[in-house]
Amino acid sequence: MSALSGTPAMNRAPGERSLVQAAALALLAFGVLATAVLAIGTGPSALSPSRVIGILAAGPKSAAFPLGEVVIVWQIRLPRAIMAALIGAMLALGGAVMQGLFRNPLADPAILGVSNGAALGAVSMIVLGGGALAPVTAILGSYALPLAAFAGALTATLILYAIATREGLTSVATMLLAGIALAAFAAALMGYLAFLSDDTQLRDITFWNLGGLGGVTWEKVVISGPIMLVVLASAPMLARGLDALVLGEAEAFHMGLRVERLKRLAILLVAAATGLAVAVSGTIGFVGIVVPHLLRLAVGADHRFLLPASCLGGALLLLVADIGARLLVAPAELPIGIITAAIGAPFFLWLLMRRRDFEGF
Amino acid sequence: MGLAIEGVGVTAGGRTILQNVTARIAPGTLVAVIGPNGAGKSTLVKAMSGERRPAVGRVRLHGDDVSALAPAELAMQRAVLPQATSIAFPFTVFEIVGLGLRQRAGVDAAMRRLEVRRALAAVDLEGFGERLYQRLSGGEQQRVQLARVLCQIGKPVADDRAKLLILDEPTSSLDVRHQIAVLSIARRFADEGGLAVAVLHDLNLAVGFSDRLMVLEGGRLVADGKPEELLEGPMLAETFGTRMVVIKPPGWARPAVLPDLPRLDPQPR
Ligand SMILES: Nc1ncnc2c1ncn2[C@@H]1O[C@H](COP(=O)(O)OP(=O)(O)OP(=O)(O)O)[C@@H](O)[C@H]1O
Ligand SMILES: [Mg+2]
Numbered sequence: 001m002s003a004l005s006g007t008p009a010m011n012r013a014p015g016e017r018s019l020v021q022a023a024a025l026a027l028l029a030f031g032v033l034a035t036a037v038l039a040i041g042t043g044p045s046a047l048s049p050s051r052v053i054g055i056l057a058a059g060p061k062s063a064a065f066p067l068g069e070v071v072i073v074w075q076i077r078l079p080r081a082i083m084a085a086l087i088g089a090m091l092a093l094g095g096a097v098m099q100g101l102f103r104n105p106l107a108d109p110a111i112l113g114v115s116n117g118a119a120l121g122a123v124s125m126i127v128l129g130g131g132a133l134a135p136v137t138a139i140l141g142s143y144a145l146p147l148a149a150f151a152g153a154l155t156a157t158l159i160l161y162a163i164a165t166r167e168g169l170t171s172v173a174t175m176l177l178a179g180i181a182l183a184a185f186a187a188a189l190m191g192y193l194a195f196l197s198d199d200t201q202l203r204d205i206t207f208w209n210l211g212g213l214g215g216v217t218w219e220k221v222v223i224s225g226p227i228m229l230v231v232l233a234s235a236p237m238l239a240r241g242l243d244a245l246v247l248g249e250a251e252a253f254h255m256g257l258r259v260e261r262l263k264r265l266a267i268l269l270v271a272a273a274t275g276l277a278v279a280v281s282g283t284i285g286f287v288g289i290v291v292p293h294l295l296r297l298a299v300g301a302d303h304r305f306l307l308p309a310s311c312l313g314g315a316l317l318l319l320v321a322d323i324g325a326r327l328l329v330a331p332a333e334l335p336i337g338i339i340t341a342a343i344g345a346p347f348f349l350w351l352l353m354r355r356r357d358f359e360g361f
Numbered sequence: 362m363g364l365a366i367e368g369v370g371v372t373a374g375g376r377t378i379l380q381n382v383t384a385r386i387a388p389g390t391l392v393a394v395i396g397p398n399g400a401g402k403s404t405l406v407k408a409m410s411g412e413r414r415p416a417v418g419r420v421r422l423h424g425d426d427v428s429a430l431a432p433a434e435l436a437m438q439r440a441v442l443p444q445a446t447s448i449a450f451p452f453t454v455f456e457i458v459g460l461g462l463r464q465r466a467g468v469d470a471a472m473r474r475l476e477v478r479r480a481l482a483a484v485d486l487e488g489f490g491e492r493l494y495q496r497l498s499g500g501e502q503q504r505v506q507l508a509r510v511l512c513q514i515g516k517p518v519a520d521d522r523a524k525l526l527i528l529d530e531p532t533s534s535l536d537v538r539h540q541i542a543v544l545s546i547a548r549r550f551a552d553e554g555g556l557a558v559a560v561l562h563d564l565n566l567a568v569g570f571s572d573r574l575m576v577l578e579g580g581r582l583v584a585d586g587k588p589e590e591l592l593e594g595p596m597l598a599e600t601f602g603t604r605m606v607v608i609k610p611p612g613w614a615r616p617a618v619l620p621d622l623p624r625l626d627p628q629p630r
Contacts, residue, residue: 013474015455015490104449240463246448247460250412254443255513256436256464301450 021305024298028312032085035319039084040077042323044331047073051069073216074126083216084322084336085315086228088287092314093235094273095288096306099244101161101266102170105293106351109274110285112179114156116186118271118278121152123190126204127197142223149273157267157274172186212335213281213322224280231272232311238266241304284337286344287314293351363387364525364556368418369408371401371580379404381418382582384575388557391551393567393588394560396577397601398428402560403424403444405577406527409558410441423522436464439525440514444533446506448494454481454505456489461512478510483546485539499534507531507543517555526550528559532566544570564605565619568592576600592616 034049040056041047045068047055052073057063060074091109098107098114109115125148129137137144160182164175194205241262244252253259277284291313295306321339330332364386371379379401386392392612394402407413409420411427420427422438440461448457458477462468468476481487484504489497494505507528514524532540542558548570551557561567567574568588576584576591578600584591591597597618598605604621 013455013477013490014488015453015492016459016474017453017456017468099450243460244463246450246452247446247457248443250407251441251443251446253412253432254410254436254439254441255460256433258432294449300456301452302456 017300017302017305021302021309022293025096025309025312027304028309028316032312032315032319035316035323036081036085039081039319039323040073042326043072043077045072079221079248080213080216080219081216081319082225082321083280084213084318086221086225087213087281087284088314088316088318089232089311090273090277090314091284091287091318092291092310093232093307094270094277095314096292096303096310097235097238097242097266097273098157098270098288099292100238100245100265100303101270102173102175103245103248104170104172105296106289107175108286108289109153109157109270110117110288111183111348112156112160112175113182113184113186114153114160114270114274115278115283115285116154116183116190117156118275119283120186120193121150121192121275122282123193123205124148124152127193127201127208142219143196146227146276146279149279150216152186153275153278154268154271156186157271161263162266163262179197181218192238195212208332212333212337213325214333216280220280224276227272228276231269231276232330235269235311236257236304238262239307242303242307282335282337284318284340284347286340287317289351290344290347291317362423363390363523364409365421366405366409366418367421369405369415369420371404371408371413372416373404377416377580379580382408382577383418384582384585386519386529386556386573388556389551389554390572391547391557391559391570392573392575393571394558394575394577395562395564395567396583400577401580402577403529404577404580406441406529406558406560409525410436410439410527412441422525433464436513437519439509440521440529442507442510442528442531444529446502452494453490454486454492454494454497457494457505458508458512461509464513465515476512477508480511483511484508485542496625500536500539503531503534504511504539504543507546511546514550514555517550517553523554523556525556525558528557530560530562532561532563540566562598568618569615589616593619 037049037052041049041052047069055062055070055073056063060070062070094109098109099105101107122145125133125137125145129144140147160175160178163178164170190205194202197205227321241252241257244255244257245262249259252262292306292310295309295313299305299309318336321336324339325334366382366384369379369382370377370518382405391462394405396402404413408415414428427435443620454478458480459473462476467548477490481489484507486501487510489501494502497505510526514526517524526547531543531547533545540563544566547557547559551572559571571588573586574584574591575582576586576596583600584596592607606619606621607616608619609616
């Protein structure tokens with residue numbers, strides 16, 4: 001076959017997008033690193049990118065730079081940038097996996113009440129952690145909050161899946177309506193908890209509702225970071241299954257997949273990604289829907305590409321949003337959730353308007 | 362050996378939708394499953410494919426109970442073209458067809474391209490690789506799915522075991538030329554030693570291509586035999602509730618069936 005010889009690029013079959021996708025991944029990875037450097041340079045005392053790189057390269061104990069700058073970079077802004085990137089990755093990954101699970105590009109943890117479920121878990125822990133839930137706090141320590149958020153997210157995802165999906169078929173209308181109801185119900189319970197709470201607790205709760213990276217320290221990175229990395233590392237396991245699921249549950253089974261196992265794993269991953277993100281930064285909306293959708297349109301829907309690319313794209317978006325959050329009202333700081341909602345909500349509306357392109361369900 | 366359907370019964374929503382179906386299909390056979398809407402044809406092929414576990418009886422492929430096999434193992438021995446497939450994400454034709462190869466071990470990139478190209482050529486869709494699946498016509502989408510299924514099944518026989526190809530209404534959206542092309546693929550699959558089962562509504566295609574007809578009605582297997590033999594009695598006309606004329610055009614290998622159409626002459630005013 002003469003067409004099979006020649007350069008690798010010429011060998012590429014039409015419609016095969018693996019080279020473009022590899023290039024996109026490389027570009028996104030570079031973008032994340034570059035934006036992280038910019039984010040570390042942004043703030044009340046601005047630092048040039050080359051200075052940031054110099055300070056990072058010199059290490060946390062270096063005397064080559066003024067102590068103030070070393071502390072700002074290493075103790076304050078680096079953990080914050082790492083957390084922003086990890087949370088962005090969690091949010092976008094949660095969205096991409098949820099869309100694959102529901103076989104629908106509109107499924108998103110923040111829109112369908114999963115984030116609110118996680119926030120409810122977290123708020124319960126804040127308000128009741130010293131009282132009714134004290135034994136839990138005693139055993140789990142710093143892990144109590146992320147675990148409570150995970151439990152809340154898992155409950156919400158399971159309820160949503162059970163309601164919206166019958167015999168392998170998802171109804172978009174039911175999914176959206178059930179999501180709205182779930183979000184409202186979780187918000188109502190949070191309101192009730194807020195009513196029970198004291199002043200300090202109330203301030204913490206407000207923080208969950210807007211989403212922010214203000215309080216990120218190395219301690220938080222050390223608690224949540226490793227679990228987030230485990231979630232990231234386990235995502236590729238789902239890629240092949242989610243690709244098969246695109247055709248439908250029966251088809252996925254015909255192609256050799258254990259469908260029930262796949263769905264359970266996907267639900268766990270959505271809950272873990274959302275719960276972990278919410279536990280650190282409160283609810284941040286729209287990353288999970290914007291990032292995967294843009295990537296699908298631009299470079300392809302194959303989950304072996306989409307999942308890692310969404311992680312990188314989410315990290316990039318959240319780093320950019322965090323820079324915006326600190327620049328727009330400097331020296332004060334906007335909750336980052338306001339920025340992502342301001343970008344994401346109009347985008348979501350645009351998405352709904354052009355939905356006639358897609359197959360109706 | 363082959364496919365053994367042993368006293369299969371299926372219930373859904375408290376209703377019996379398939380009752381006591383027994384049949385044996387030998388390698389090298391193309392079976393057409395026919396019957397009115399709602400007769401249980403899709404249900405029967407779902408039981409054959411292992412997708413639907415029968416309430417009673419079982420289906421064995423070369424001796425193994427298909428509902429007991431691991432999905433991955435089953436996927437190497439049988440492939441299924443479903444009645445309809447819609448997707449919500451922008452996949453290219455190449456990517457969809459390539460999904461069929463994911464289960465097969467040891468398929469490298471060059472081989473994948475070759476197999477996808479072959480499968481697309483087989484369904485007359487050369488040059489469609491980079492089109493988005495969602496933007497194709499209904500018949501084109503159906504042929505893309507068939508190409509994916511062909512990629513999954515590969516050769517009709519491996520390790521002396523015939524593979525099972527199940528097609529649920531593979532010609533429902535196709536024009537006449539492609540109906541013939543698609544059933545010729547199924548015919549060749551059987552001729553090369555595979556087991557092929559196709560649910561069909563077009564009696565002429567069923568009679569013309571298959572070695573055997575299985576006729577379902579109300580969840581029961583009401584007839585099972587060679588097409589020419591089944592055409593002789595009034596059985597088909599009774600099953601479908603319409604009168605039919607069987608003709609044998611000179612030079613044709615098999616008879617053709619014409620349903621008796623209502624008179625459409627203009628009514629006197
Ligand atoms: N999950 C289910 N629950 C309840 N009833 C079902 C279910 N699946 C199928 N049925 C019913 O069982 C009967 C047989 O369905 P099946 O899909 O096998 O018919 P078919 O012969 O393939 O029809 P068609 O020619 O229209 O494709 C139908 O009356 C259908 O309504
Ligand atoms: Mg059917």
